[in-house]
Amino acid sequence: MDATFALLVNALRNADIRVSTAETLDAFAVLSHVGIRDKTLLRDALELTLAKTLDEKKRFDETFDRFFEQLAFRVPAKRAMLGDVDRESILETLRTKTSNDVVDAVESVLDDDRDRLAMLVQEAASRLNLGNIRTLREKSYYVDRIADALSVSELDDYVGSTENADPAVRYLRQYFRQQIHDYVDAQYRLRVDATGKRALLAAALDSNLDQIPLEYQHEVRRVVEKLADKLVRDHRRRLRKATRGVLDIKKTLRRNVAYDGTMFDLRWRRHKREKSTVYVLCDVSSSVARVARFLLLFLYELTDVLPNLRAFSFSSRLGEVTDIFRSKPSDEAIEDALFVWGKGNTDYARAFMDFRELCGKDLNNRAVLVVLGDGRNNYYDARPDVFKELSKRVKQVFWLTPETPDSWGEGDSEIRRYAPHCFRVVTCNRIEHIERFAESLLTATR
Template identity: 30%
Template sequence: MLSTVEGLVRELRTIGIPVSTTEHIDAARSLKVIDIGNREQVKAALCATMVKRIEHMKAFDTVFDLFFSGLKAFDVEFQESEGGTTVAEMLNELEDDALHAMLVEALAENDELMVNALIDVFVQRKANVQQGAQVAGNLYVFRVLRALDLPGIREELIEREQIEPDTPGADLRQRMAESDADHKVETLQQKVEAAVRTLLVADRGATAVARSLRAKLPEDIDFLTGSTAEIEALEWTLAPLPVQLAQKLHQKRSHGRRGAIDFRGTVRHSMSSGGVPVDLAFKKPHPPKPELIVLADISGSVASFATFTLQLTFAIRSQFRSVRSFVFVDGIDEVTEIMQTSNNIAEAAQRIDENKGGIWLDGRSDYGAAFRTFVKRWGPQVNSRSIVLILGDGRSNYRQPSVETVEYIAKRAHRVFWLNPEREVSWGEGDSVINKYAPYCSSVFECRNVRQLKAFIEELD
């Protein structure tokens, strides 16, 4: 058991969940006060000692299932019938249609034991697992889910409620039935994934499967390649960031700086040393706040990245003298007022789309045209207090770049930063012109996920 816990801790650290040595020791000690044969107790104890953030729970669940796949979530006595035949053997003799009907019945009755047994049969029958294959098992899960027909199960669960549309409260009962069915179908899918992982672990071992299945934490999800569900999950990760980053920026700006010499305080302190000003006193520093100007490429390839970055930079606007936001594709428009008057980033994005913000002609990225327009209309407003933040992949559809405009901005601004959501190895390839603009920027950062975005903002000053 201790070696299994050690493997669990090693994998959690590998994927980015911090587990200290003390927490590792606490996790091992917690196993002394629980029933180690009870899967749920073991999972609860290890989770309580090692997981500190709610967004890490899903990753922990996946890793736990890999390393503790041998612990059953239900009692083994359930698997034995009166004639000495196991339930699995009895279920294996049934046709797919009969198994499907039993699964719907078990879901409707919340019979978790029967649901687990039926899932095991479906996985053994439909997954067609190839022994020794170094895969994550997504194809196996797809085969089982296709055989189960989750949309069909959802409809059957709703129909079993037999809601008459003309009866009082029918709408409420219908919504409740749909919500309950959605939850049961989602749980069913998670059970199928866990059952497939159990088969893979039995075939190749937990450590080998973990390398194939290694899940990304929300803060490590790629802005450009993340799925719709993963991008939606990022909102939970971003929620506490503005307050945290604002506090860090304030501390960094105030720490280690001294104001002007406080003559009265210095004279007062010198009284203890015979009037000799050994220790100088300084007034409390009031460092000036910079102005932040954000130029965001909102073309389709980087839209999600620009949305999250605009949301985060605007949320920490209290740490800047002002925050002005501009969006561009082949033209450029200021959207500061839209950001200020919108209730959330989704509403702001919708209003920008309705106004066709940033689009001038054909709606294909043209950094040169966008930068020339910015310099012509707003260039003189950039000053020594301005920090200019450019968001985009630097792909300009082979159109002429305008390096002289970024050079002009760099000469007027305090600093110019460029955040690129692409991997650095792909900069300058194909229609990417970022290498031509980079010499005129203070720094160019690879910023593919929330972790890198957070690290960059902490560097702002």
């Protein structure tokens, strides 16, 4: 019973219900008083002990019911699909084409003996160690393996090789697959991802940023913030090593006189480096706005290690938004930048000339220029000579575009005319691309 209760607590935690060790011990005490005979009493008592908010109470009820009713084939087959079938004819046909296991399984469905099928699925799941499932990708593996254990693959082969297979047999094949899939999904949600957030984030990380639905972007933003925080910690650790320099013998000897010459406290000659200034030019027109949101958020989180960061937004005209990011929370700052400067037809030449006018005198060989945009200039004059002039004044130029190389140069895209003046032009339409670019940027600004 203790092991079963521990699994229940783990399932509750996977459902984002905060259950501490002390609360787990309290729940054990409650369990010893109310017992397990009355399921409703047990659920109400544990809910009062473990769930703190209305939202947690709702998730507790769902998880509790799912935990104690985790049987396969809970949904009966549709009588409308099987009501008028010739039972003996179907069974006789399957006996000549498939094994006895398939015939027995089909007969159980026709007799509505779902308990037997549920037992077979649980036995197969136990042999395959379904309890060890940890990732979303493993779900399809376990579905296929359990289906093989029930010989459903033979039914697949029969339906696939028979042109005029009985519609009832086709439905039974689909029914077996669906029930096994639902069972594996229930086990996954109990053990790994009760709320579905991990699956959502995994899908988001593999999707283009401009394809992520708006209602999911809050969770993706949290991932971006965590990635940026990890990147900052890693960068600081590498920076300490990079700036440590060589051993300072004189200072080391003086610091270790008290230890009879044993070198406990080493002193290093620090490298003093002038910090680079990073200029970020973001195209915030509608075609690039979603990617710009995440890049600006990532850079916002890096301000601790990039103190000399200046951000600019443009569509038709360019303006600086650095002060907005310093004075407002990230959400408000990004929305303000998009609203104020995201109007009009995109004109890269005009934006580069505005930038030259604002910051041309400040550019030097310690500056890094970052441009985010698709390079689509609405058939205006691209003026690559202006961009070339800017690139000569700075240390490095990075151009991030949400489009893949096969789209560069098509239609009104001028990115191939700007590319020769860049240190690197990369496709940036996923979170992993932004993370990889941020690492390159931090390396360039050491």
